[in-house]
Amino acid sequence: MNVQSAMTYQPYFIDGADRPTRWLITCDHASNYVPPFVSGGDLGIAPEDMARHIAYDIGAAGVARELGKLLDGPVICSNFSRLVIDPNRGEDDPTLLMKLYDGTIIPGNRHAGDAERENRLNKCYRPYHTALAELAARREDTVIVSMHSFTKALKGKGTRPWHVGVLYAADERLSVSLVKRLEERGDLCVGANEPYGGHLPGDAIARHGIAHQRPNTLIELRNDLIESEEDQINWARRLAPILKAAAADDGV
Template identity: 70%
Template sequence: MTYQPFFTEGADRPTRWLVTCDHAANTVPPFVNGGSLGLDPADMARHIAYDPGAAGVARALARALDAPCILSNFSRLVIDPNRGEDDPTLVMKLYDGTIIPANRHVGPADIEQRLNALYRPYHSALAQLAARQDDTIIVSIHSFTRQLQGRPPRPWHIGVLYATDERLTRPLINRMAQEPDICVGENEPYGGHLPGDAIARHGIAYQRLNALIELRNDLIVTEDQQTAWARRLAPMLVEAAGHAGVGSETVSPQSG
């Protein structure tokens, strides 16, 4: 089977929603160091290589919202599609205490190859999906580890990230805060904006409603957990969109 840098599902689904998953896979394409970054399989299964559980949530959420979904098919350690092209962390050489052997001596030509083969095709496809509707709403699904090495445990179950546009995220955070069993982080565990990141490129630049959702990865290990979170998030997103001035009748979630 020919390698593909991304996958899309439901491109013909009709609603304004678009679900993205920038760190869906830990795949290392064959042309990158023979298909290996020189890491142990255990490291490639960690959060440093991709966002565990995020792809399953993204697919289930897209079904629930009757929306298209786009998922990357390359490890964030190969090249990170949620960074600007000039970001110094675009290709990581050290992440959470782990040295990335295949990236230690990566040069401009190697990075350009990865940009052309992986990063740019993903963003081109994302841009086309986002442009299919006049009022696209982008929801980007990520996951985070409960504890980084040498750091205290993170208390949040879910984080909602944003830059300056709070039209969707503010009502979404307020809605989540009503749930007694959810500890929600506002711009936690990360800040909500990096220049040139995926939301900046496809959401903020076009004044599209957007939210980046981070789920703690130990809560979305199984397919059942991923589906349950997606089904829980879908009506919250619809309600938040209603508060943002998007008629809920146009974004009513479907059964997942």
């Protein structure tokens, strides 16, 4: 977990801002860090819960960073827990500040009112999206790949069988071909809009991809498959050529 003061806090990190290709890799839920200006840096839940999928997308940042190297495109990663404020939600989404997630009550959010919501928007959410927007606008032909991970099973729910999921909604370019290319490997259980369906209004892809008619896809990897740095690198190496081939298939 990061150690930063309120004066030096940076709500996002960018790798390879000057990389030249059209690929832009994003990781909305890269970190489980709680900045010191949010409940004194502690949301009131146990360390083991802050290490779970409820606080961030385990392994996704490592895959994103390696994928950016392989595709020679910039990578932007959030630097705040999704429990602080979720950058993959619209500003008016009721789940922007989660009060209960997969059986865990979030005490630091239970009484967070409009003023606290605005504070987190201004210090975390909006700077991240401003930086993402600037990266996406650096070229007219930007392709956005959003990296996420999901847990094998939610509490009280059945096991999710997918190794990888591809999420898409209004714009099927890249994503449908990506699903097909992944399935052709023969060794993966691939979910089209699994374990979640499509996108939410106002989420990061809707805002930076669909609204600007940029080709995009959101990749969900099961987090037990990317826990180690080696696994993260291997998945990035697997995905990079498949993404290039899927883009060529669709002429994007």
